[in-house]
Amino acid sequence: MAFSKIFLLLTAIVGLVASQAMTSDPSALQDFCVADKDSPMRVNGFPCKDVKDVNGDDFFLAANLDKPMDTTKSKAGSNVTLINVMKPAGLNTLGISMARIDYAPKRQNPPHTHPRATEILAVLEGSLYVGFVTSNQANRENKLFTKTLNKGDVFVFPEGLIHFQYNPSYDKPAVAIAALSSQNAGAITIANAVFGSNPPISDGVLTKAFQVDKKAIDWLQAQFWENNHN
Template identity: 70%
Template sequence: MATSSYFLLFTLLALASWQTIASDPSPLQDFCVADNSSHVLVNGFVCKDPKDVKAEDFFLAAKLDMPRDTRSNKVGSNVTLINAMRIPGLNTLGISLARIDYAPLGENPPHTHPRATEILTVLEGTLYVGFVTSNPDNKFLSKVLNKGDVFVFPEGLIHFQFNPNPYKPAVAIAALSSQNPGAITIANAVFGSKPAISDDVLAKAFQVDKKTVDWLQAQFWADNQN
């Protein structure tokens, strides 16, 4: 009995430890500014010599107060992501930021961030947002957000934002718990992959005929990430 209890305790501690390291690792120094000239491949970026670090390594004139173009893609949105690729000083700090612009009736289509939880704040307009829990429940949780409202999308879950107003644009700002959260837009990944996924596979997965799959694969799947 005692052996079983010790084994259970060890297992729980191991799982807790795994959860701790499942996201971006904690920094072991004040900063690790990304050295973009290095050809060494690591999980993240190689650190620049601290003696060569400048204030500019932590700065980007992103002009996030300026509206973005939402007319250049079919979904009517524009995501401006500020991550470690754009600000080298973010390397190892486990955070990034995005401004999202929505045209009237525009949306940030269903997608996931494989490495980050997202917390979103509406700056202007109204958004209908939601996410779906994992198998087997696939519970859909949604909310209409107004200016100043905040909503959280858990790490890895499929989520979206939609501007229901046919006349006015909307703007949101999002913080993400990774220096490189990643984004997998579901429609793009499934129907716009290169090379294409077999239509036999997709027809069975979505329970439709292959002509429907072929038509979907022939569409131009716009990327709203900038």
């Protein structure tokens, strides 16, 4: 193979490796970086607390995740109890978080996305009907993948895709534990973001996007959209 062709091949390989490196999280350069939330410094995440000020409490949280959580205060009938970098601070830079999710009978964790994380969910009690929708495909299709989960079952929701969980039981609550591949995964509940934004998205945009009249949009925007994440 001519030298010029070898050079071009090596250049392409180096470029591919570099592009992959730039799109992944950097490796940790120390054992931990406990978040210093009082620091005036602004970075993508939180700066590190001085290691001499770190103690075991920075990695601990009395979350009582074994106790049922209140689902009556949410219109969705669910309660998402988050454990992320905001509590405990020791999660900073470690790239993980978790949540306990409680579902009242016939209620749901409505369609939402996590812009910065893949989620893996395990059912602890009851059963759940779950699913996610793919992004726009070449055939203009958004494919729905669903599954009914029972106690002990596990399901994965790919990063950034719209997904949901629904408790189909008429009389039994359900409980799940979720792990997420980010210290602060973020959550965008679709209906809340579209119809409950501040300030509101204009009627002109929404009537054309959803192909309904202004009265329907005004009704949707007048609903009390709320956050079921605690």
